[in-house]
Amino acid sequence: MTPLSQYLFLSTLLFAIGFAGVVTRRNAVIVLVGIEFMLNAANLNFIAFWRYGVSGAAPTGIMAVMFSIAIAAAEAAVGLALIIAVYRHRKTTQLEKLDTLKG
Amino acid sequence: MLGSGIIKGMVETARNFFGSYVSRERLTTVQYPEQQLAPHENARTIPLLVYDGDMEHLRCTACGICEMECPAQCIYIVKDTVKKSDYLGRMQFQPRVFDIDISVCMACGICAEVCPFDSIMMDQVFALSTQNRFSGLLLHKEDLAKANGYFHAIHPSDAGDIDARRDEDKRKAEAKAKAAVAAKAAAAIKSSEASAKQVEVAA
């Protein structure tokens, strides 16, 4: 059986990859995908800690992840709708060009 | 109500489905290689060349009108060097080469339309596939030449009209020739009589 630390390392690396994408990419859609990766890394931690934890009978980790997934879905829907609306207005999804609040 | 039309349609297709097993008359298709429907008389596929009697008597005179008119330019004609007499007794060229590339031919029938010698006509064969897509689809004079009897078989009324007209022409031509011969003979008699008269006068 894989030790818990392996799952934690995987989640750490996934979080870092997502974070790197968020801070380095220009395309707003890809940045949103990066945020999804960070959320997924957190989900993996929840599941791993639940699986290796003592409270095996109560599905606490699973519940947290379920709500997290639901929030992620809502976030993706709203975020992408925002990106599309901004694109309609500015004709770009390049983030550094979206630097004025007035439009 | 929504769905009633669909149910009606389903009943109809079910009736067709079972009916096609019960009654043979429902089946409208033909099992092709074994059964074949006779083509309609005006059906046309690729051109053919009509000859009377034997291959040496092609109606074609290599005039080149069809070659000129063909929109797909799939006809290639080379004239022969010697003349042969046609059905009216006139001396005409015959084609030495007459090729049609049926991979290009679009069966429009213009060649048959413009031919003044009733030579090029439209065939009804449709199983034209060959092993070789270049040389196999280039038909030569020998492949295109068909007897008048064959033409009668596929286009009876057209062939009948044409034959009647040709017979008429032939009859006229013969009559004309006869008349010409008679006139000549009469003229000869006349001239001989005249010369005889002259001889008499001179004498």
Add this chain to the structure above:
Amino acid sequence: MPNNISFYIFAVGVLATATAAMRLRNPVHCALAAAAAFAGLAVIYFQLDAEFISFAQLLIYVGAISILVIFAVLLTRGSDIQPGVELASPHWLTGLAIAVLVAFVIAVPVCSSSFGEKIAPKMTVAPVKLIGEELMTRYLFPLETMGLLLTVALIGAAVIALREPEESEIRNPKSEIRKQPTTEELVAEVQP
């Protein structure tokens, strides 16, 4: 032991596809790689005996969010890449350094703590029935809140993405000045 090997295979796969999703040039490729990474994570959840979450992950991330991302990319013409445009933002080196730092900061406590070597308890599979009962009793309030949130998100996304009237139709002064010709004018125009 086979569990271990398959974990490493899928872990490497997830990391590779996630990296690809963050590095590839074409945003559509990024979205597809991200879908693959999400599917790989679903497999890892399955290995962790969280089958319900695993299937929910497949259903929501691969079936819905990836498709949403792809639609967003296509609607913003993201797949037409101009050759001159730089992929990364100007401060990408700083960003990358921070990301590496973040990974390091999280990894250090994982290494130093003792729970890393923990082995999973024998059998803690959470039956779907238990999840359903918990959702309807202990987690009822979060569930209802979630339903509300999703409804709000649905309506909000629809409203935000709704096509506004074209700006030219509202503010273009020319279109305001130009008035419809009257019948008399038209008649006068036609008659010599």
Add this chain to the structure above:
Amino acid sequence: MNNLDQIFVYAKYWLLSQLPGGVQSLVSIVLDIIAIIAVFGTCFALTTILERKGLGRIQNRYGPNRVGPCGLLQPMADAIKMLTKEDIVPFAADKVVHYLAPLVLTVPIWLAFSVIPFGREMSAIDLDAGVLFFFAVGGASELAVFMAGWSSRNKYSLVGAMRAIAQMISYEVPLVLATIPVIMLSGSLNLNKIVEAQSGYAFGVAQWNVFTPWGFAGFFLFLIAATAESNRSPFDLPEGESEIIAGFLTEYSGFKYALFFLGEYLGLFAVTALSVTLFLGGWHAPLQVLEFLPSWFCFFVKFAAIIAVFIWVRGTVPRLRFDQLLNFSWRFLVPLTLVNLLVAVVWHFTSLGAGLDQSLRWLISAAMIVPAYVYFGRALSPNRPTRIYQYAE
């Protein structure tokens, strides 16, 4: 039960007992996979030929009857043709994605079969969340269709893919909503337990879900949504050849095209098998007197019957227009499935207390579902004057 019923199970165990203990679990998995692939591969071949023959008979012609006896070897000829065709990849295509798309479509669909109980003790894996698994692996097909359409770099492909995705998303909602009453009333996502919940006979007739008002309505709603989900006529707009050539399949040829074709039929089989499991009592016999029949035989008879209905519908109904297609899902199927959910709840709670008469329960359910059907049906088809046909009888 009798030996014939469990013949395949016994055969598998006998085969496993011949092997050393170390590889038994692995071989068991492989045997399951082989069985599913062999059975549904054969089903695919048979369905293609029978579908063509059936459609032919519906149109009053013979259908394929040349290759082999009665044309039964036609699938072989088709396979040879498909496999020996040149595999053309467009020059501008995204090569990798173009290559992966048919695989992404076909592989998850095979997975979907693994949770279906084909007979007593005959399901490959007994998953606790079987229904969820089924729909989860089906989620990949949308991605595959998009990959196929986008990577071809062809406008028709992209339009076809977009149509397909819009259609799949629209019809997944009623498809899932139609299964929810079944899940609610059998109290499990496990397909084996759902089949178990439909066991037992009342007056010699089986107690399947389809013999309840919500099950009856749900079954038809499920079938309609399933037809659309598997891109079959009359919902085959994604490949509407009269409009967009072949949709997302335009740039595919040879083996890849065959894989798409296979994937489409497998999707149909999977969703048909699920409908048999959810509504038609899985492998249970319809009448008590027929209980001696092997369970797998019952399952496949039902399966074949539903496939026949699909073929029949394909031969009857013409293709919809795209706005009609989406309206049909969102304005008709989704509201009706929600009403059906309510009917299921009423049915469930009237059975508990009250001691209501069976016919009264039916009456209440009908009073809920029939007006909804009429109302939403009316709303769907605006009142037009009756069309008078001049030439049709």
